Amino acid sequence: MKAGESLDVGALGEDVPLLEGIRTTRAIRRLHPDPVPRELIRKVCEAGTFAPSGGNRQPWHFVAVTDPEGRRWVAERYRAAFRDYIAPAVEAARDPAYPEAKRRMQRAAIHLAEHLHEAPVHLFVAGWTRRGRPQLQALMPAVQNVLLACRAVGLGASLTSVHLAFPEEIDRWLGLPEGCPTCALIPIGWPRGRYGRPPRRSVDACLHWERYAPKPEEG
Numbered sequence: 001m002k003a004g005e006s007l008d009v010g011a012l013g014e015d016v017p018l019l020e021g022i023r024t025t026r027a028i029r030r031l032h033p034d035p036v037p038r039e040l041i042r043k044v045c046e047a048g049t050f051a052p053s054g055g056n057r058q059p060w061h062f063v064a065v066t067d068p069e070g071r072r073w074v075a076e077r078y079r080a081a082f083r084d085y086i087a088p089a090v091e092a093a094r095d096p097a098y099p100e101a102k103r104r105m106q107r108a109a110i111h112l113a114e115h116l117h118e119a120p121v122h123l124f125v126a127g128w129t130r131r132g133r134p135q136l137q138a139l140m141p142a143v144q145n146v147l148l149a150c151r152a153v154g155l156g157a158s159l160t161s162v163h164l165a166f167p168e169e170i171d172r173w174l175g176l177p178e179g180c181p182t183c184a185l186i187p188i189g190w191p192r193g194r195y196g197r198p199p200r201r202s203v204d205a206c207l208h209w210e211r212y213a214p215k216p217e218e219g
């Protein structure tokens with residue numbers, strides 16, 4: 001789906017079976033720069049609002065940054081923080097024995113960092129603090145719902161948190177009130193890649209009955 005095509009936002013994504021959608025939601029970091037209709041961003045954020053939360057507090061706020069100047073501002077800082085974050089992994093990847101799947105993920109993450117300003121929507125999810133500490137876990141169910149909704153409607157998206165390297169600066173810039181820190185940045189756009197099953201270990205490697213028992217491959 002591309003800009004210019006007429007979209008039936010109401011119908012879009014409503015036909016994706018839930019479990020298939022879950023199994024085929026993966027990080028899509030290569031995005032077209034074409035704009036995404038606001039109604040569609042509203043729709044994926046609405047999915048976020050159906051997440052569970054303690055006491056049904058619904059602590060989330062979604063801030064969608066679409067202005068090119070703003071996205072450049074975010075991307076410059078993301079890139080600088082990302083460089084420090086990824087440096088040890090880039091070094092490790094020089095080893096020919098470095099797993100290919102990790103190498104691919106690293107390449108995609110570097111691509112996102114280098115092209116973040118082109119992602120048409122920078123969706124920040126912000127929430128609440130308790131005893132002065134950000135409660136990231138309170139927002140992650142909403143974040144996951146947004147990612148799943150993006151999968152359903154055909155948008156590319158990924159969960160990022162590199163901006164937490166400069167938390168006060170970004171919160172101030174977003175105009176967030178005291179006690180409502182940002183916890184996630186979801187770059188969203190029309191995907192260059194396809195959705196599909198991400199690499200995951202088998203459920204049998206991590207499912208235990210009654211009590212934890214080491215699995216053979218864990219030694």
Ligand SMILES: Cc1cc2nc3c(=O)[nH]c(=O)nc-3n(C[C@H](O)[C@H](O)[C@H](O)COP(=O)(O)O)c2cc1C
Nearest residue numbers: 025026027028105109112158159160161162198199
């Ligand atoms: C809490 C959290 C923070 C993350 N932060 C980043 C990030 O800042 N940048 C990034 O490229 N990937 C980040 N990731 C990783 C991706 O979003 C993704 O989950 C991972 O690469 C697996 O991708 P897959 O689902 O396609 O296998 C983060 C994941 C989690 C759970």
